Amino acid sequence: xxxxxxxxxxxxxxxxxxxxxxxxxxxxxxxxxxxSYNKDAAAIDELLHDLDAARIVVGLPxxxxxxxxxxxxxxxxxxxxxxxxxxxxxxLWDERLTTAMARSTGQISNQDRRTGRLDALxxxxxxxxxxxxxxxxxxxxS
Numbered sequence: 001x002x003x004x005x006x007x008x009x010x011x012x013x014x015x016x017x018x019x020x021x022x023x024x025x026x027x028x029x030x031x032x033x034x035x036s037y038n039k040d041a042a043a044i045d046e047l048l049h050d051l052d053a054a055r056i057v058v059g060l061p062x063x064x065x066x067x068x069x070x071x072x073x074x075x076x077x078x079x080x081x082x083x084x085x086x087x088x089x090x091x092l093w094d095e096r097l098t099t100a101m102a103r104s105t106g107q108i109s110n111q112d113r114r115t116g117r118l119d120a121l122x123x124x125x126x127x128x129x130x131x132x133x134x135x136x137x138x139x140x141x142s
Contacts (some may be wrong), residue, residue, distance in 0.1 A: 002054030005029075006127030008095065008119050009075050014040065015119025017127045018051055023134070026127035031116025037078070041085040048086060050134065055088050059095030059126040066085060068095075093130045097121070 001023045014072030016029040021106045033041050048056070061071045076092070083090040 004055045004057055005044070005053040006057045006123045006130065007044070007059065008123040008126055009078050010024060010034070010119060010140070011074075013116045014044075015121070015123035016047070017120060017123035018053065019127060019131055023131055026124045026131060028117070028120035028124040033100040033116075037081050040078075041082055043067050044082060046084050048088060051090065053083045054103060056086065056090045057080065057093045057127055057130045058082070058090060059123065060092040061095055064096065073101060082136075089111045091130070092127055 001021060003021060004019040004023060006017040006019075006026065008017075012034055013031040014034060015031050017026050018029045019026055032040065034040060044056070047053075058075060060075055061069065063069050079090050079092055092093075
């Protein structure tokens with residue numbers, strides 16, 4: 001099984017996380033400063049190749065009610081753009097409360113918010129929930 005790259009797309013940064021080769025554990029991988037669609041896609045494509053990742057999971061923000069927000073639409077546009085520029089599948093995954101969970105660890109300082117550590121931790125929560133659901137689904141279908 002190949003690695004999976006997860007993205008927590010914000011207006012200033014894109015939090016990054018990557019799975020292990022077995023698709024069991026998500027690890028924060030830092031953050032990219034947002035520049036432009038072209039530069040963001042090129043940086044993500046380069047990271048895909050460096051990690052030998054076979055899939056991208058993009059956290060999809062929705063309101064607590066599950067309804068789309070303006071940020072939902074921005075992330076959907078970003079994911080569609082990215083899917084047209086990379087050679088691996090791009091999946092959207094519900095990210096409700098992942099940033100709140102990352103903040104609740106008690107290990108996040110104001111400096112971490114500015115450097116992207118919070119974004120990377122949120123991406124790891126997104127990816128871990130994706131991996132856990134996939135593992136649960138495959139155990140039921142076996």
